Amino acid sequence: MFQVGDKIVYPMHGAGVVKAIEDKEILGKTQQYYIIQMLIDNMQVMIPTNNVDNIGIRPVSDRPILKKVLQEFQTEETEDSLPWKQRHRKNLMKMQNGEIHDVAEVIHDLMSRSEEKKLNSSEKHMLVKAKKIFISELELIKGINNTRAIDLFNAQLKKSC
Known part of the structure; x- marks a missing residue:
């Protein structure tokens, strides 16, 4: 059970803080x-x-865990052989899982794919959402504001290129 003040991640929605526990x-x-x-x-x-x-x-x-995820982000290979539907389903399952390393894999795979081909609208939307979710957790892990988290995330992306 979580307590007031606990920092959590809600899959598909990102990170947040428990503000209250109430009977409704x-x-x-x-x-x-x-x-x-x-x-x-x-x-x-x-x-x-x-x-x-x-x-x-x-x-x-x-x-x-964040450090490990960021290191894996730089060295991870992209699996690009799946047809679009299977790739989308696999990425969606990772997003629904909500684990930070799975969200990072979705970002990595979609960004790698976007360098080779234009992403379709579903993949673009998923990439934007995955980035927001990852950055929101980064904010709480590091105790920084959104702007600094975005800058840190973008700096990490530059290292992986």
Whole structure:
């Protein structure tokens, strides 16, 4: 169970901070909810505390994991032999998983692909979303603002090129 102030990652939505834990009555049923302030779009979400495992919410990664992910980002090979539908499904599953290394793989693969061919609109959208999710977690891991996280992310991308 998370506590107020915990930093979390909500798959497909990015990183946020638990602002409150409240009992709410919705449709005549009272449940306990996490109130989470998301970094992306400064959105606030309510998630039933008993549904967290099903959704895949997890604590924010720590610095050693981030360091490992960034090192892998520089050395990872891209698998480009899959047809578009399979590649999209594989990337979507990684995004839904919400693990930082999976999101980084999606970014790496789509950016590598974009250097060879123009991405279709679905892939462009997925790349933008993956970057936002990764950067939001980077903000909380490093304790920096969005602008600094974007700069750090872009500097890392330059190293991998």
